[in-house]
Amino acid sequence: MRAAFMLLLAGLVVLSGGTAGRAADAAKIALVIGNARYPDNEFVLSDVANDAQDVAEELKRAGFVVDSQSNVTGDAMRRALDCFYARIERGAVALIFFDGFGIQSNRQTYLLPVDAQVWTEPDVSRDGFSLDTILAEMNTRGAAIKIALIDASRRNPFERRFRRYSAGLAPAIVPNNSLVLYSAALGAVTASGKTDRSLFVAELLREMRAPNISAEQALTNTKNGVVAATKREQVPWLSSSLTTEFSFASPVTRPPGDKAADPLPTKPEPQVQEPQKQVCEAPQAEPAPIADELARDPVVADLSRKVAANTNDVASRYKRGQVYAIKRAYALAMLDFDAVIRRAPRDAEALNNRCWTRAATGDLQGALADCNLALQINPGLSDALDSRGLVNLRLGRTAEAIKDYTDAIQRNPRSSSSLFGRGIATRKSGGDGATDIALAKSMNPDIAKEFAGYGVTECVP
The missing domain is CATH 1.25.40.10 (Tetratricopeptide repeat domain)
Known part of the structure; x- marks a missing residue:
């Protein structure tokens, strides 16, 4: 999920002229945050560090100036965001990738630093960072393209303290010419796991590198790939207000005089088979702690x-x-x-x-x-x-x-x-x-x- 996320914007290449052409020459600024070690969580989010690193490297190869941070506290996250905002030039492409725990409160999504002290719902807005506020600040600073890639749809120990079960993430208020991608549907959480890499990142990286398709088509293909691979148990959420044509990868160039071929075919939407009746098998409960x-x-x-x-x-x-x-x-x-x-x-x-x-x-x-x-x-x-x-x-x-x-x-x-x-x-x-x-x-x-x-x-x- 994560690495591809950044890739996503990292290789943004404009397909048309005019405003799009000016965006192609604009500065590309990215902030990558991977929070894997939360003291309140029972295990380290083992995929976060690897995915965040993959994302940062892809963004650098795509021409982004990347600030990569890991396991950041609230103070460190605030400083990183302030530096990120300060580097945004008017007309720039600004991207934030966050991997860690997020929480929904009062219809907003908050990104949590590793030292968040969340015991009641009011603590969320005190210690968390509102995604809506981050996008709005990126817009205020003059970013022409705003991108947020959020892999925080995990069930976490914080929400369970004041709600019985996690409610996932809330929809973002998207400024004009923005692209926001969550790794799972609104109000949903992904299955718990301890893998070294995420399926979402793998799907996203592959689609971002595909030439001659738009960014939105690449994300649609990514979504379809995750849906098919998880048998609809995980459905990424995408919100776009882009008014400029972008591609994550450079178009394929052909020798002069070659007859222009049709654009490369997009990945077809996977056919989802009707669910078959299965024998009821009760899942095993988690063992009591030692x-x-x-x-x-x-x-x-x-x-x-x-x-x-x-x-x-x-x-x-x-x-x-x-x-x-x-x-x-x-x-x-x-x-x-x-x-x-x-x-x-x-x-x-x-x-x-x-x-x-x-x-x-x-x-x-x-x-x-x-x-x-x-x-x-x-x-x-x-x-x-x-x-x-x-x-x-x-x-x-x-x-x-x-x-x-x-x-x-x-x-x-x-x-x-x-x-x-x-x-x-x-x-x-x-x-x-x-x-x-x-x-x-x-x-x-x-x-x-x-x-x-x-x-x-x-x-x-």
Whole structure:
């Protein structure tokens, strides 16, 4: 995804005269950021460093002046962006490539530095960098062509602290003559993986090098290639407001006197076969963490130091409970949530978190009591509706589960958890549920594995 991304603009060559011709001679400026090591994440994003390096090298070969940064903190990212803006000349082609974690908040996409401290949604705008703002600044500085290549559609530990499941990225507000490419669809996340290179980058690099096709056609071919290779599980999102013809590769030149041939054929859109009925196989749930792994976790260690220094530090206990629950250390999470609720018995968020934790461990009656109290305190808490939907689903109360999930979806239509749960509840009650399940999987490819960890599968007797 990433390397090709930059390539994308790196080799922008104008096909026509006039304004296009002037753009071809303009300065080409690029900022490449690859954030692979987030202390809050359980593993290093192993493909990020390789892809960012590939992108930077391609852009340099294509004539871009590239500033390449890796594992940048908030301060370093702010300085890099300021330097990037300062180098933009009027009429220039300006490109930013970001690979790492992104998050959606208030209908904007924020790019996160490695030291982001995100525990609640307001923290996103404080520590993240708005893609809309970056594009607007590129435009204000006089860039004739604005390009943003964003490979940040991963499920991450930050959103799970204040939303049940990742909501992916939001659409960008695109200035005139801009091109924005995401590695996955809006509101969707890509399947988790630890590969050394990304499929998206490979597809993009190949298409960017194809001569005699427009940039938009190359990106369309890239999208089709990813869609076919992943059997529609990953669908890149493209937004273009380009008014100038560009190509990522130079046109093929022919000897004088040769009869001009037709442009090279574009890659045909892949034929997607109708899905075949398959035997239901329940996915394997993620294993519980090992005690030594938890002890080495830097976030857990930092929060534990704070709790040890001040036993009344409710905020640190609550955060540590969230981290434990995300990492499936449910017994430890319960201890922290119990301590928080003893001090604040009407904390609806803490009650919801304990409800969810109890549901995951099989204490369904205790979970139901927590969720009911959370919703009595805050009837509009969508996460608590989602949690109670899971409890009712596991209790076999499918009608109640469908109602809870439906109410949660009305408040948060992009909740893959609520959609998947409603689909399963509908199926268990004798209905279809396929539409909800398919939409949930398109948003979060790992959602079935998540539910398997709660003892819920798609398999219906």
